[in-house]
Amino acid sequence: MKEGQFRQIVVLTGAGISAESGIQTFRDQGGLWESHRLEEVATPEAFHRDPALVQRFYNARRAQLPEVAPNAAHLALAQLEKAIAGTLLITQNIDDLHERAGSHHLLHMHGELAKARCVKSGQLFRVTEPLSEDSLCTCCVPAQPLRPHVVWFGEMPLGLDRIFHALAQCDLFVAIGTSGQVYPAAGFVDEARSQGAYCIEINADSSHISHRFDEHRRGSATVEVPKLVA
Ligand code: BJW
Known part of the structure; x- marks a missing residue:
């Protein structure tokens, strides 16, 4: 990226950025939704029906989490934030690899x-031990x-307003590394584009929303993100 070329940058990351750290994606071959039905683990109804399973x-x-480490793509994004102050990193991921790489302007x-x-x-509450259906808060009486x-x-x-x-x-x-199948995140590219932003997709493959981007960089995040940021 040439110096001064862009001043306000929004980066959206998905499961693909953490794949090379050893965290499964959702919808790729061998992804989490192959071994778990999402309706059984990732809906409020599932939690109501079977909290222990969820x-x-x-x-x-x-x-x-303690067994995996940030990769070159996470590290490159932390560098980008240092180089360009007006960078906001939005992640769909629930892992902590961006913060461990040093990103601060980060929204989960x-x-x-x-x-x-x-x-x-x-x-x-910060989780320090495995949760069970008997795990209770310390903020309410009776505990919830x-x-x-x-x-x-x-x-x-x-954080949708921000x-x-x-x-x-x-x-x-x-x-970076998102299949574009889950909204509202999949619609962010349209929002940015309609306001005149240049839009780049980095993905190992084509996604459901590839056609909405100005530029595509096909390849693994650990190669393509450091190249973009350099
Ligand atoms: C690599 C790589 C490498 C691999 N290098 N790349 C129609 C229109 C609009 C909305 C809806 C609609 N129908 C239904 C909805 C609502 C629904 C939705 O989108 N459903 C779709 C299935 C259609 N959305 C919601 O319910 C959301 N809430 C909502 O809409 O509220 C109302 C609202 C209205 C209006 C405005 C705003 C709000 C909530 C969605 C919650 C998603 N939750 C999950 C689980 C979180 C917790 C957990 O982790 O368990 O979030 S689902 C799961 O999918 C997780 C992810 O964050 C999310 C996205 O997945 P992601 O990151 O894209 O991963 P994959 O696996 O799909 O893709 C990986 C990609 O990486 C692939 O493309 C690979 O090629 C690539 N890759 N290795 C580079 N090394």
Whole structure:
């Protein structure tokens, strides 16, 4: 990227950026939705029906976090934020690899694995041990169940006001490793483009929304993201 070429950048990341760190994507071959029916683990109805199953699903994914490390793509995005102050990184991922790589201007629009939330007050708690259906908050009397702090289908993603404000201001929008099948994130490219931003997609393959981008960089995130940021 030439110096001074772009001043306000919005980057959207999806599961593909963490794939090379060893975290499964959702919809690729061997992805999470091959071994789990999403209606059984990633909806509010699933949590209501079988909280123990849903807690086990997220406990297993949470337990993987200490075993994985940020990769070259996460690190390159942390460098981009240092070089261009007007960069906002929006991730759909619930892992913590962006923050561990050093990104600060970061928004987890689908929540965070490392946190749990009181079902009544919404207060957040850092998770230090596996959650069960008996895990309770310390903010309410009587104490209320804790749920994973993640955004399931049918729930409102987090930080949308800030996201749409940033999309309206940006001159570059970059989507990395997302299949473009889940809204509203899949619509961010249209929003940015309608405001005149240049839009780049980085993906190992073509996505459901590839045709909406100005430029495509086909390849793995660990190769293509450092190249873009250099
Ligand atoms: C690589 C790579 C490498 C691999 N290098 N690349 C019609 C229109 C609009 C909305 C809807 C609609 N019908 C239904 C809806 C609503 C629904 C929705 O979108 N459903 C679709 C299935 C159609 N959306 C919602 O319910 C959302 N809420 C909502 O809409 O609220 C109302 C609202 C209205 C208006 C405005 C705003 C809001 C909530 C969605 C919540 C999604 N939750 C999940 C689970 C989170 C917790 C968890 O992790 O368990 O989020 S589902 C799952 O999918 C997860 C992900 O963040 C999300 C996106 O997946 P992602 O990241 O794209 O991963 P993959 O696996 O799909 O793709 C990986 C990509 O990487 C591939 O393209 C590979 O090629 C690539 N790749 N390796 C580069 N090394």
